[in-house]
Amino acid sequence: MTRRGIIIAGIAAAALPGCIQVKAPDKPIEINLNVKVQQEVVVRLQRDAQDLIQKNPELFPQ
Amino acid sequence: MTRNLLMIAAGTAIALAAGLVMTAPARAQSGVVASAMSAGTVGEQADGYLGIAGSVGGDVRAQVEAINIRRRAAYTDLAGKRGVTVQDAAAATGCQTLSSRVKEGQVYRIGAGAWQTKGAGPIALPAYCADAG
Numbered sequence: 604m605t606r607r608g609i610i611i612a613g614i615a616a617a618a619l620p621g622c623i624q625v626k627a628p629d630k631p632i633e634i635n636l637n638v639k640v641q642q643e644v645v646v647r648l649q650r651d652a653q654d655l656i657q658k659n660p661e662l663f664p665q
Numbered sequence: 666m667t668r669n670l671l672m673i674a675a676g677t678a679i680a681l682a683a684g685l686v687m688t689a690p691a692r693a694q695s696g697v698v699a700s701a702m703s704a705g706t707v708g709e710q711a712d713g714y715l716g717i718a719g720s721v722g723g724d725v726r727a728q729v730e731a732i733n734i735r736r737r738a739a740y741t742d743l744a745g746k747r748g749v750t751v752q753d754a755a756a757a758t759g760c761q762t763l764s765s766r767v768k769e770g771q772v773y774r775i776g777a778g779a780w781q782t783k784g785a786g787p788i789a790l791p792a793y794c795a796d797a798g
Binding site: 644647648649651652653655656659664665 | 698699702732735736739740743746747749753754757758760761762766768794
């Protein structure tokens with residue numbers, strides 16, 4: 604049993620240099636979507652603003 | 666019967682006259698703001714409100730304040746609907762007024778900057794107005 608264990612350990616050790624090691628990062632991966640969301644809010648608001656002006660002409664004299 | 670009709674007619678005439686008296690000053694006041702805008706003494710600001718750019722009478726000043734109060738109510742309403750700040754709703758409207766309502770020769774102001782007169786070309790809008798128009 605221990606002999607077998609040693610053999611396996613040996614094979615594992617021999618295989619190590621050829622391994623690609625993938626290590627999970629310590630910190631969670633952050634994908635920043637704030638810019639896109641902010642842009643969408645602005646575009647939507649612009650349309651709302653157009654409506655607001657059209658519906659309240661007395662508030663927007665020219 | 667004829668007497669009743671006469672009374673109704675008289676009542677209608679009085680109501681009409683009252684209506685004219687009520688609406689005439691309001692119409693005149695919105696006119697004075699438009700005139701002041703043409704004169705360059707009142708202008709649109711990027712913050713979504715009207716501003717006083719020059720020497721104006723008390724009637725113009727009062728009317729500008731009244732319009733701004735009502736604008737603020739409209740911005741507050743929009744902000745509540747969209748979950749943004751009143752300031753954001755006002756600024757988005759400011760982008761629209763500057764990009765499509767201020768006419769050549771009228772004045773406008775961006776932020777705390779000086780009043781500028783609109784030329785033949787479009788107004789250089791603040792960066793946050795990116796998609797206005």
